[in-house]
Amino acid sequence: MITVNNRKLSVAPMLDWTDRHCRYFHRLISNEVLLYTEMVTCPAILRGEREKYIGFSPEEVPVALQLGGSEVKDLAACARIAEDMGYSEVNLNVGCPSDRVQKGRFGACLMKEPDLVADCYAAMQQTVQIPVTIKSRIGVDDQDSFEAFAAFIETIKKAGCETFIVHARKALLKGLSPKQNRKVPPINYEFPWQIKQHYPELTVVVNGEIDTVEKAQKQLENVDGIMIGRAFWNSPWLIREMHELLGMKQQTSSRDEVLLSYIDYCQAMLEQGLNLHWLIRPILGLYHGLPGNKKWKSHLVTESPRRPKDVSVIREAREFVTC
Ligand SMILES: Cc1cc2nc3c(=O)[nH]c(=O)nc-3n(C[C@H](O)[C@H](O)[C@H](O)COP(=O)(O)O)c2cc1C
Structure with missing residues (x-):
């Protein structure tokens, strides 16, 4: 398997925000930060205008394509397309709580179906050399114990997955908008930190409410990497500050x-x-x-x-x- 060299710092996938122009701009700020596309569904890729949905500039590399879906064959086909196009990684969305996504049986509701996620992972990873990763929550609805989260990780790990990106709050599938689901359920970093302790061989990346250099430092004492969303959108130069903190290749452009x-x-x-x-x-x-x-x-x-x-x-x- 080809590896992504540096997972210490990444920009979170954000629908309507991290489009190819945004990613191009972020790459000008940091030559090493790992970039993610917005979530793109399998039907959009397989039956839509491919260039419109997942076209990207070579300058963006390393860039990961985030997929939304749960049809094993479709996900494998999309992973193949991603690799052929030059993406550096494929990521499966297991964190989006929107009604539309739930109706399609993907996103956060997949946290209730770890075996299916494991099958999806395995089908994709068997198809491509680039890494396949999972971005999940720490739980969903009343499935919110550490034991349940650890069982979820364990099931997918057994299928071979080595990298987990964890938005460290649970999702509520009913009654909250996607925006509220990024705010209301409390953050709990203990769960991903404990996963890293239990399985030191895994690469664990924490996401959620990391908006200062101090918070980033604290995370990196406990896990392998941080993924940041809204703070980078609100203040993109923070990417450079984090880049410097993490000792990435020096970059001098103002x-x-x-x-x-x-x-x-x-x-x-x-x-x-x-x-x-x-x-x-x-x-x-x-x-x-x-x-x-x-x-x-x-x-x-x-x-x-x-x-x-x-x-x-x-x-x-x-x-x-x-x-
Ligand atoms: C406008 C917006 C769109 C988002 N779209 C996606 C998405 O397409 N896929 C995904 O996995 N997460 C999506 N998220 C969630 C973020 O990736 C991230 O998990 C969340 O914002 C928490 O990180 P933060 O506190 O650093 O922003 C979105 C967040 C925002 C604000």
Whole structure:
């Protein structure tokens, strides 16, 4: 099996957020952070417009494709496509609690079917050389004891899985929106930490509410890696700070240099027919916490729909930031 070199730091899969433009931008900030696509369902890949759903730029590598599904054959077919396209990893979503996803019998409700997850894992891993990983919660509904979580991990481990990414809170399948399900059930890092203690041979990556360098350090005393979602979206430069903390390959480009490279990328995308308001979303938080940040954002948000083909909107917005 081919390995992914560095799992210490990754950007979480986030639907509508970590699209290919966002990932391209994050790669400019860190040359080593592991990137994940948004969740893409098997039917979208097998029967949809493949390039639209899972096309990516070679610059994004290492990048993992996150799949949503529970049809063993379809998942194996999608894993093959991912490997052929050059993805670095395939990840199975066992954490999304949305109604739509439950109706399709995938996402978090699969935590109740560890044998099926093990079959899905095995079918995918037998098909490809790149690693197949699982992103789960620590439990679901009243299946929330450590014993149940450990049994879930054990079942999939027996099928050969070596890497588990754990969003360290349970999901409630009824009564909470996906957004509430990322906030209301309490965080419990003890479960993934204990899994790492029980099975030191596994690679365990913790996800959920890690938003400072101090919290990241604490995690890395207990597990192999951290995955961060909302904090990186709100303040993408935090990726660089974490990158440096973790002693990854030194990178010297400044925020402004990263921005200039992204402007070149935007220009190329506009020429391919995209509109600016979609491309500015990942950079809104670039100057988070710095003087002029509010005006930077507001200029981008108001001007990009008015001048959807004019990349100078970004340069003008930069003028408001005084650093
Ligand atoms: C807008 C949004 C979309 C998300 N979409 C996905 C997804 O497609 N697949 C997935 O596994 N998790 C998804 N998540 C959950 C995140 O990957 C992550 O598990 C969660 O936000 C907790 O991490 P954080 O506290 O660092 O944000 C999403 C989260 C957000 C905020």
